[in-house]
Amino acid sequence: MTKKILTILLLPILCVLTASATAHTLICMERDRWAEMLRERHGELPAGAGLALDGTVYERFESRDGTTWSMLITHPNGRSCVIGAGTDWVEDGRFRAPQGPQS
Numbered sequence: 001m002t003k004k005i006l007t008i009l010l011l012p013i014l015c016v017l018t019a020s021a022t023a024h025t026l027i028c029m030e031r032d033r034w035a036e037m038l039r040e041r042h043g044e045l046p047a048g049a050g051l052a053l054d055g056t057v058y059e060r061f062e063s064r065d066g067t068t069w070s071m072l073i074t075h076p077n078g079r080s081c082v083i084g085a086g087t088d089w090v091e092d093g094r095f096r097a098p099q100g101p102q103s
Contacts, residue, residue: 028081031074035061042068047089062089 038044038061047062047069055076062069071084 026081026083028079030078031072031080034072034080034082038070038072042070044068044070060089 035046042061043063043065044061045064047060049057049059051057057074059072059074060069061072066089068087069085069089070082072080073083074080
């Protein structure tokens with residue numbers, strides 16, 4: 001009985017610790033500062049954007065030669081964060097997600 005109660009009490013704490021250990025840290029600042037930094041450091045300029053139902057703006061920045069990209073999210077309160085970055089963005093359907101092992 002004591003073991004069951006202890007498990008019930010400790011499980012939420014363990015979940016919180018696990019979640020915070022695996023969560024990514026976002027670096028956020030004003031959108032204009034991000035745009036300037038992405039342009040200066042990576043040669044990236046705005047290449048596309050979308051508005052979510054909650055008012056959040058998702059923006060993709062891309063280098064002129066298309067080799068690098070960054071995804072910026074701007075919340076309605078003005079806070080902007082880079083949520084992803086990478087290489088070789090493809091829009092024409094050539095990209096195919098890797099397939100898992102065939103069974």
